[in-house]
Amino acid sequence: MIKSVALVPLFPLLGFIITGLFGKSLSKSAAGIIASGAILLSFVVSLLLFFHLNNAGPDVSHSVKLFDWISAGKFNADLALLIDPLSSVFLLIITGVGFLIHLYSTGYMHDDEGHNKFFSYLNLFVFFMLLLVLGSNYLVMFVGWEGVGLCSYLLIGFWFKNTSYNNAAKKAFIMNRIGDLGFLLGIFLIYVTFGSVSYSEVFEQAKYYTSDEPVLVAITLLLFVGAMGKSAQLPLYTWLPDAMAGPTPVSALIHAATMVTAGIYMIARSNILYTLAPASLHVVALIGVITAVFAATIGLLQNDIKKVLAYSTVSQLGYMFLALGIGAYTSAVFHVITHAFFKALLFLGAGSVIHAMGGEQDIRKMGGLKSHLPVTFATFLIGTIAISGIPPFAGFFSKDEILAHAFAHNKIFWLLGVGGSVLTAFYMFRLLFLTFYGKFRGTHHQEEHLHESPKSITIPLMILAALSVIGGFIGLPEAFHAKHVLKSFLSPVFADSDLRMLPAEISHSTEYALMALAIVIVTVVVLLARNKYVSKGELPVADGVALSPVSKLIANKYYVDEVYDTIIVKPLHWLSGIFYRVMDIQVVDGFVNFIGKGVVWSSSNLRLAQTGKIGYYVFVMVLSIALLLLYISY
Amino acid sequence: MVQETMANSLHGVPINAYLTLSAVLFSIGVLGVLYRRNIIVIFMCIELMLNAVNLLLAAFGAFRGDSNGQVFVFFIMAVAAAEVAVGLAILVMIYRNTRSTDIDSLGKLKW
Amino acid sequence: MTLYIFYFLSFLAVLSAFMVVYSKNPVHSVLYLIITFFSIAGHYILLNAQFLAAVHVIVYAGAIMVLFLYVIMMLNLNKDTEAQKSNYLKLAATVAGGIFMIVFIGSLKGVEKIENLSAANQSAGLIKNLGQVLYKDYMLPFEMASILFLSAMVGAVMLGKNELK
Numbered sequence: 050m051i052k053s054v055a056l057v058p059l060f061p062l063l064g065f066i067i068t069g070l071f072g073k074s075l076s077k078s079a080a081g082i083i084a085s086g087a088i089l090l091s092f093v094v095s096l097l098l099f100f101h102l103n104n105a106g107p108d109v110s111h112s113v114k115l116f117d118w119i120s121a122g123k124f125n126a127d128l129a130l131l132i133d134p135l136s137s138v139f140l141l142i143i144t145g146v147g148f149l150i151h152l153y154s155t156g157y158m159h160d161d162e163g164h165n166k167f168f169s170y171l172n173l174f175v176f177f178m179l180l181l182v183l184g185s186n187y188l189v190m191f192v193g194w195e196g197v198g199l200c201s202y203l204l205i206g207f208w209f210k211n212t213s214y215n216n217a218a219k220k221a222f223i224m225n226r227i228g229d230l231g232f233l234l235g236i237f238l239i240y241v242t243f244g245s246v247s248y249s250e251v252f253e254q255a256k257y258y259t260s261d262e263p264v265l266v267a268i269t270l271l272l273f274v275g276a277m278g279k280s281a282q283l284p285l286y287t288w289l290p291d292a293m294a295g296p297t298p299v300s301a302l303i304h305a306a307t308m309v310t311a312g313i314y315m316i317a318r319s320n321i322l323y324t325l326a327p328a329s330l331h332v333v334a335l336i337g338v339i340t341a342v343f344a345a346t347i348g349l350l351q352n353d354i355k356k357v358l359a360y361s362t363v364s365q366l367g368y369m370f371l372a373l374g375i376g377a378y379t380s381a382v383f384h385v386i387t388h389a390f391f392k393a394l395l396f397l398g399a400g401s402v403i404h405a406m407g408g409e410q411d412i413r414k415m416g417g418l419k420s421h422l423p424v425t426f427a428t429f430l431i432g433t434i435a436i437s438g439i440p441p442f443a444g445f446f447s448k449d450e451i452l453a454h455a456f457a458h459n460k461i462f463w464l465l466g467v468g469g470s471v472l473t474a475f476y477m478f479r480l481l482f483l484t485f486y487g488k489f490r491g492t493h494h495q496e497e498h499l500h501e502s503p504k505s506i507t508i509p510l511m512i513l514a515a516l517s518v519i520g521g522f523i524g525l526p527e528a529f530h531a532k533h534v535l536k537s538f539l540s541p542v543f544a545d546s547d548l549r550m551l552p553a554e555i556s557h558s559t560e561y562a563l564m565a566l567a568i569v570i571v572t573v574v575v576l577l578a579r580n581k582y583v584s585k586g587e588l589p590v591a592d593g594v595a596l597s598p599v600s601k602l603i604a605n606k607y608y609v610d611e612v613y614d615t616i617i618v619k620p621l622h623w624l625s626g627i628f629y630r631v632m633d634i635q636v637v638d639g640f641v642n643f644i645g646k647g648v649v650w651s652s653s654n655l656r657l658a659q660t661g662k663i664g665y666y667v668f669v670m671v672l673s674i675a676l677l678l679l680y681i682s683y
Numbered sequence: 684m685v686q687e688t689m690a691n692s693l694h695g696v697p698i699n700a701y702l703t704l705s706a707v708l709f710s711i712g713v714l715g716v717l718y719r720r721n722i723i724v725i726f727m728c729i730e731l732m733l734n735a736v737n738l739l740l741a742a743f744g745a746f747r748g749d750s751n752g753q754v755f756v757f758f759i760m761a762v763a764a765a766e767v768a769v770g771l772a773i774l775v776m777i778y779r780n781t782r783s784t785d786i787d788s789l790g791k792l793k794w
Numbered sequence: 795m796t797l798y799i800f801y802f803l804s805f806l807a808v809l810s811a812f813m814v815v816y817s818k819n820p821v822h823s824v825l826y827l828i829i830t831f832f833s834i835a836g837h838y839i840l841l842n843a844q845f846l847a848a849v850h851v852i853v854y855a856g857a858i859m860v861l862f863l864y865v866i867m868m869l870n871l872n873k874d875t876e877a878q879k880s881n882y883l884k885l886a887a888t889v890a891g892g893i894f895m896i897v898f899i900g901s902l903k904g905v906e907k908i909e910n911l912s913a914a915n916q917s918a919g920l921i922k923n924l925g926q927v928l929y930k931d932y933m934l935p936f937e938m939a940s941i942l943f944l945s946a947m948v949g950a951v952m953l954g955k956n957e958l959k
Contacts, residue, residue, distance in 0.1 A: 659793050660790070660793055661789075661790035661791060661792050661793030662787060662790050663786050663787075663789065663790075664717065664720070664786060664787065664879075664883075667716050667717055668717060668886070668887070668890060671713055671717060671890055671891070671894050672890060672893070672894075674894065675890075675893055675894045675897045675898075678897045678898060678900075678901045679897050679901070681901065682897075682900065682901035682903070696796060696797055696800045696840070699902075700800065700804070701837075702902050703899060703902070704804050704807070704808070704837075706895065706898045706899045706902060707808055707895065707899070708807060708808065708811055708830075709898065710891060710892075710894055710895030710898055710899075711808065711811040711812060711814075711815060711891075711895075712811075713891055713894055713895075714815055714887065714888065714890075714891030714892075714894075714895075715814060715815040717887035717890055717891055718815050718816075718879070718884060718887045718888065718891070719815065719879075720877045720878065720879055721820055721871070721876055721877065723820055723862065723865065723866060723869075723871065724814070724815075724820055724823050726862075727814060727823060727824065727827050727862060728814065728815065730827070730854070730858065731811055731814065731827065731830065734830070734831065734834055734854070737834075737850075738834055738837055738838075741837075741838055741841050741843050741846060742837075742841055744841075744843070745841040745842050745843060750923050750924055750927045751927065751931075753843050753845075753846050753924060754924065754927050754928055754931075754932055756846055756850075757846070757849065757928070758932075758935060758939060760849065760850070760853050760854070761939045761942065761943070762939075762942065763853075763858065764853055764857065764858060764943075764946075765942050765943055765945075765946035766946075767858050767861055767862075768861070768946045768947065768949075768950045769946050769949045769950050769953070771861055771862070771865050771950075772949065772950040772951075772953035772954050773953055774865065775865065775868070775869070775953070775954060776953050776954075778869050783877075784869065784871060785877040787877070
């Protein structure tokens, strides 16, 4: 049974090969069926593996070696797959949500000329994502890590005829590269320190290190730099909002549910290293909570439906890092799961809206879609409630668990976390109200064409909506005297960390009070938003209208892109300009041209030595022979 | 009896003398090539150089009591004879075309 | 005695070789060259290579030089038609040749140590021995020489034809 884990990444790979190589000769429906079917098969295998692990007893970590990959001197890396509760949970998210998004794409991308190419990319992405999660050493994870980065690039720039989309793709790729450098250096340091890159060997040896040893702090910080890039944390988050240039299913799959959670997976996988480096954990928590609030504030004043969701994703990822940083690894994974459900749902719902609006993404030009798109509205509402943290929907439990741990760990983190969740509730309901309530603000032409999306789009929405409703029950808080299913399932993975540092707990009464507080605040905020955008019918101001200084700062995303442009891009341009003019044109070109001109000059002069007079040749020859003899004899 | 006198006569002359003689003859050949403009004379000087080498080969062969040296002289003669035949034919052709045996009239092979 | 003969022949060879270079009439050059060849043939006899001497006279003096003379007469070359280099070039040529000779002879220093092994085999130059070596050890080159002659003959005939087609 365990051996069949190799099938999980195999199916998407086959799907990629078939749709990629024969994409031109396959019909659209055939390509869609092959690609979706491949993911469905992977999902079935993942499900079987999950149940197998669930019933297997204490021995839950299995490594399946496929072949020797690199073997050079003392260095050895196998292509081996690791199946344990953590990777199993991620497998289910990737293949499950992945399948729903594939299904959705068959409807969403149906009229696109790159339909088959799109599916081959999606399958390739799923393959690399599975490799990332399943790899049993850091090197295989790195291959997957780079692979998903590549697919992300390809899919963001999927409509490559648009230059700004291509720039967004390049931005994502380059920002990820900065993070990947950190990740790679971290792997090097791991190899230098432990003499291996395999998880089992590294973690086994790491147990004998004392807490906060400098080398462990260095390793974990370097790995975290990688996670920052991939999971869009401060200061490397700016690519994710731009990545919304890709097709909406891509935003849902890659930039909400799976790829951006790779950083969380990586830290959860390396939990023992982080537990032994509390300094790094502190950095992780700090970055996470700041990102959570920072991105949420930007989300308040965005007018592009997908941009709002993108900043929301950055913010939610910040919560996950906060959870990791305070040692609540299970809570982070829990939030990954629920977030995958409701954020994929929200993105797909947004896609459905965009589909209905004929490509319009600006919420100022929507409104009143409730009656036109009933299914989309209902599911979007569920997603919004889930992300805002209103019980009993999924987001409540996972977010509450993180906030409860934060409260026990550090009150300031808790305060910021609550603030972030209040902002989240506000901007999400703002989005909902502006999109679905009020009067339609688009063109007459758009209004006539408003229609509910086809079944292939609404069915995934409904399934995800159902999951967003019930998903939270896998992790009921202890305060409810219920079993935390996820925690007990994942406990073997975090056992060594839990021995050293249990996430701080709070009493049940405190937890009740916190929950009640959170619910009350969120409800008040939702009512505020309703009052502002439904009752008063306020609209975000049009472009070009003067804003108050604070609003202007937020609406322009704190000018982070501009700051990066000024402190990094411009100096680099300036420096490369200098290098181009001085090093390239003058030094390198000058050197090459000097050699070329030297040859031309010397040969044009030297050819005059060839006079054609035989007497002269003989003369030179004789003297040369004389010299040669002189040289030989003396 | 005759052989013996010959053998003795060889004793009187050191190998060095033959070396010097050959070197001088060869150098005179080189000098001729440099000095003259007439292709035929230059050709003759080349023959002279060949003979200088032949003489040295024969001398070494005799001093070492080895007949291989003399055999090589035969081959050089054969090559020289063939060379002269073809060379003179070419020379006649050149004369027909340029009405001259001046080596400086053949200066076309240049830049 | 032999030493005197050697010096005489050497003197004759060098002198006539000089005359080859310096005589203004090409016909004289040929005649001087013949004298040189004869003195070299004398040297061969001194070296116990009587057969070689005979062949040398026949091939060089008999065949090659006659060919030279024949060509010179055919082209009607004489002192008047002879082109001369300028004095400046002649001086340069003489100096260069002299330098070459000095360096050449100088570079032969140290060969005196070669031992005189004449006693080893004095019959090396006899026809009998030469025939043995030539037809046994050098069979293949010997046959190749015949092909060389054939091709030289064909080449000469082709070149000598009036019109090349």
